[in-house]
Amino acid sequence: MQTAGKQKNKKYNVNRIRSGAVALCATLLLLLSGCGAASDGQAVRQQAALSGGALQDGQMSELQMAEQQENGGSPTEEMAEPGEGQMPDGTLSVTFLDVGQGNAVLVEQGGAYMLIDGGNRDYSSFVVSYLKEQGVEELAYVIASHYDADHLNGVVGALHAFSCGQVLAPDYVTDTRVYESFERVIKEQDIALAYPAVGDTYTLGDASFTVVCPKAYDPKEDNDNSVGIRLVYGDTSFLICGDAGKAEEQAMLDSGVTLESDVYLASHHGSEGSSSEAFMRAVSPSAVVISAGAGNSYGHPTRTVLDRVKACGAALYRTDLQGTITVTSDGTSLSWSVDATQDYRDGDEVAAGAADTTGTSGTAGAGVTDAAAGSTDTTGTSGTADTADSAAQASVAADTAGSAAQASSGGETAADGTADVTGEYVLNTNTKKFHRPSCSSVAQMSPENKAAFSGSREELIAAGYDPCKRCNP
Secondary structure, three states, X not given: OEOOOEEOOXXXXXXXXXXXXXXXXXXXXXXXXXXXXXXHHHHHHHHHXXXXXXXXXXXXHHHHHHHHHHXXXXXXXXXXXOOEOOOOOOOEEEEEOOOOOOOOEEEEEOOEEEEEOXXXXXXXXXXXXXXHHOOOOEEEEEEOOOOOHHHHHHHHHHHHHOEEEEEEOOOOOXXXXXXXHHHHHHHHOOOEEEEOOOOOEEEEOOEEEEEEEOOOOOOOOOHHHXXXXXXXXXXXXXXXXXXXXXXXXXXXXXXOOOOOOOEEEOHHHHOOOOOOHHHHHHHOOOEEEEOOOOOOOOOOOOHHHHHHHHHOOOEEEEHHHHOOEEEEEOOOOEEEOOOOOOOOOOHHHHHHOOOOOOOOOOOOOOOEOOOOOOOOEOOOOOOOOOHHHHHHHHHHHHHHHOOOEOOOOOOOEOOOOOEOOEEEEEEEXXXXXXXXXXXXXXXXXXXXXXXXXXXXXXXXXXXXXXXXXXXXX
């Protein structure tokens, strides 16, 4: 099921051009087969088949109503949103990749994949590597929410690395080099490109997603041109709207589109210009994910947005503090790769290294001071995995990085007072970052991503690891 928006690729205009002829063909089929020989549902399905399987606006409800008549239901019954309320067989995974100050989301259901944004240039190779590690060979959809570099660069990288069924993007142009690269790869690989409209609905395996914004494309407002979607799997739902600001949020509220969702990716990285109070009430999320860079210069996430997350009672997840985060749905419930964090420091406080005065910091144990740098573990342990697990993780990490990391202290100081280049570090083999053992991020790592390394930071950097921006190892 797919209702397509404005299509840029001419070969996808055929369905619209012949939509009138399709309706006529369906009518003739009914007449030729004799009165009562074909049901209403069959007629609509015949029409869909003739149109290449791409139903135009309004046809899906006709199909649903006809099938209900066949099954003894009433055609006047209210239709559920596609995918919603239908218990699927399998799981949906939504991964919010840690791409620093940017967005990148990988969605998978039934072996079909969708990438929403891809982070900045510095993270493009990480996004491609991560997708390959997950076994991605083809992307059914790629959504470029808008053309800011912190969303688009990784999209360009992914389109070069993987075949793609269709790209959904906003209908405006910009004069940046990354946009030129985006246009070039679309043309060179002859990828179908659609400029979707609000209400357009697509399927991904047994999941579906509906476009909720923008109301209209405005070349003067990049952020409010963001293509936003509501993803549905069974009774669970996710709202992802790029960098949409308060004006576009109000347009969504006024339009009456369904916004209520279990998981909300805070728009614009937790900026004060997004996630308005009225919008948050309408979404009513049980969990909010914020994708931002640790110690970013914008102060994201802002105190205002964090307070709104608290006020709506949603669990908080943050890539700047917790790295890459995956949530899995079975259609009725959600499971997370990390525990929700209790660290409500805003971006400026994290950048300044202010302590978390709430007394807890995500999954960190009691008594741990959660500071952005130089934090001390007063419990006498570093919250790392046990010795047996550490040895196994170190062995795995050695294959990819030359060694691995989990430790008790930073570098030593030599007798002459100079810093020793050799030290103990903790590696996150998922995000490819290395940390001081006392870093609060260590306690929040998943055990399977944690490994120990004893050696120099130069060795780690040469092996493709980056130093944590929180503890500056």
